[in-house]
Amino acid sequence: MTDLDRIREFVKSNLTLFDEGVSFGDDDNIFELGLVDSLFAVQLVLFIEGEFDIDILDSELNIDNFSSVSRIGEFVKMKKS
Amino acid sequence: MKDSISQQMILEEASTFADQEIRPRAKEFDHKGVLARDLIEKMAEKRYLLASLPQRYGGLGLDPIYYGLFTEEIGKACCSTRGLITVQSSLVGETLLKWGADEHRAELLPLMASGKKIGAFALTEPEVGTNAQGVKTTYVETGQGYVLNGKKKWASFGGIADFFIVIAKSKKQISAFIVEHNTKGVTIVPMQGLLAGRASHIAEIVLDDVLVPVSNIIGKPGGGYPYIVGTALDHGRYSIAWGGVAVAQACINAMVVYTRERRQFNKRICEFQLIQGIIGDAVTKTHAARALCISAGHLRQERNREAVVETTIAKYFASKVAMEVATDAVQVHGGNGCIDSYTVERLFREAKLLEIIEGTSQIQQQMIAGYGLRKYFRP
Numbered sequence: 001m002t003d004l005d006r007i008r009e010f011v012k013s014n015l016t017l018f019d020e021g022v023s024f025g026d027d028d029n030i031f032e033l034g035l036v037d038s039l040f041a042v043q044l045v046l047f048i049e050g051e052f053d054i055d056i057l058d059s060e061l062n063i064d065n066f067s068s069v070s071r072i073g074e075f076v077k078m079k080k081s
Numbered sequence: 082m083k084d085s086i087s088q089q090m091i092l093e094e095a096s097t098f099a100d101q102e103i104r105p106r107a108k109e110f111d112h113k114g115v116l117a118r119d120l121i122e123k124m125a126e127k128r129y130l131l132a133s134l135p136q137r138y139g140g141l142g143l144d145p146i147y148y149g150l151f152t153e154e155i156g157k158a159c160c161s162t163r164g165l166i167t168v169q170s171s172l173v174g175e176t177l178l179k180w181g182a183d184e185h186r187a188e189l190l191p192l193m194a195s196g197k198k199i200g201a202f203a204l205t206e207p208e209v210g211t212n213a214q215g216v217k218t219t220y221v222e223t224g225q226g227y228v229l230n231g232k233k234k235w236a237s238f239g240g241i242a243d244f245f246i247v248i249a250k251s252k253k254q255i256s257a258f259i260v261e262h263n264t265k266g267v268t269i270v271p272m273q274g275l276l277a278g279r280a281s282h283i284a285e286i287v288l289d290d291v292l293v294p295v296s297n298i299i300g301k302p303g304g305g306y307p308y309i310v311g312t313a314l315d316h317g318r319y320s321i322a323w324g325g326v327a328v329a330q331a332c333i334n335a336m337v338v339y340t341r342e343r344r345q346f347n348k349r350i351c352e353f354q355l356i357q358g359i360i361g362d363a364v365t366k367t368h369a370a371r372a373l374c375i376s377a378g379h380l381r382q383e384r385n386r387e388a389v390v391e392t393t394i395a396k397y398f399a400s401k402v403a404m405e406v407a408t409d410a411v412q413v414h415g416g417n418g419c420i421d422s423y424t425v426e427r428l429f430r431e432a433k434l435l436e437i438i439e440g441t442s443q444i445q446q447q448m449i450a451g452y453g454l455r456k457y458f459r460p
Binding site: 013016039040042046047058059060061062064 | 182213214254300301303304308315384385448452
């Protein structure tokens with residue numbers, strides 16, 4: 001499973017919409033589409049830091065870094081490099 | 082983080098401190114609407130104000146479980162005193178620790194630990210409660226910094242705070258700022274006539290063209306919501322969950338003493354089975370609430386992603402149990418439960434607040450339901 005697959009799987013398992021047919025693309029803004037609830041942001045931080053063994057710094061606390069599966073993937077890649 | 086023997090010693094010392102320094106004065110604090118400065122100083126000397134934060138910042142370095150048990154010890158003695166720790170350690174301290182810049186942490190946290198600076202979290206507004214995303218306080222970036230305008234409400238310890246974490250929105254995004262209390266344009270209005278938290282110095286904060294330097298933003302512009310608010314509320318909920326256990330346990334303690342001493346029909350009332358039913362339920366529910374808090378504490382210690390929802394579950398359940406047990410405690414005390422000569426009168430009022438602050442029970446139910454609907458779906 002690639003990093004992107006793990007991120008996609010995490011987002012999917014936290015969707016607030018209970019519609020089995022719901023789908024989202026890697027570039028979709030998951031916050032703007034209302035796909036996640038207010039607990040998600042903190043869960044996402046715990047997921048990224050725990051799953052990829054990295055620390056998110058205050059200077060990286062930019063909502064754009066975490067807005068979509070692909071942006072999260074880019075952030076993780078940047079942190080691991 | 083300290084080892085468990087050291088933490089156990091801190092806990093035992095905190096229990097003695099609560100018995101000797103806090104509990105005897107709780108009624109006075111409630112009546113006067115003031116948490117005595119000398120108590121705050123004594124707590125600062127013992128590093129209680131930032132109990133959950135690392136020792137390098139002046140904290141006690143308690144792990145989540147010991148921090149919870151510590152919160153219970155203080156909360157059993159006085160809800161407003163526990164509230165001070167909730168705000169300093171959980172809401173403001175943990176938020177600065179996680180998302181503050183190095184300079185924020187280095188400057189503010191040691192001052193908070195020593196009691197030289199009190200912080201407060203200014204999120205709620207007169208027209209904005211549960212829907213935190215809808216804040217109306219605004220900020221505009223200028224060449225000199227950020228200019229804030231708006232009104233905040235229900236800021237615990239806002240009345241004595243030296244600085245606030247203020248959540249405000251621009252045209253596009255929501256951000257968080259550190260605002261010193263003596264900045265030009267800041268007016269602090271203490272709130273009176275409160276049901277509970279009367280010694281928590283709850284205040285309104287009016288911001289009228291308040292200029293804050295660029296360095297006072299926490300994180301990046303736009304990072305305020307959901308990450309900073311989410312972090313603060315997550316830590317706040319954990320503390321309030323333990324605050325609920327504290328109220329419930331304090332009610333049990335009061336009921337046990339009262340029912341073993343009070344005599345009716347030539348019997349101690351603890352000998353009546355209906356009274357025993359109430360006490361049996363209170364003990365069971367309180368133990369269950371504490372077990373949920375401990376479980377959430379273990380997950381927080383592991384930094385498990387399930388910690389967030391388990392904390393929500395613990396907060397919802399423990400605050401509900403606190404209200405139920407406090408209601409029963411007043412009932413068991415009869416008329417004596419309705420007068421401030423008995424502790425349960427105050428505990429009953431304080432319990433209600435726990436079902437509202439850091440997210441109402443109804444919003445917790447909704448979040449827990451969302452979690453359940455995802456986790457247990459087996460098509």
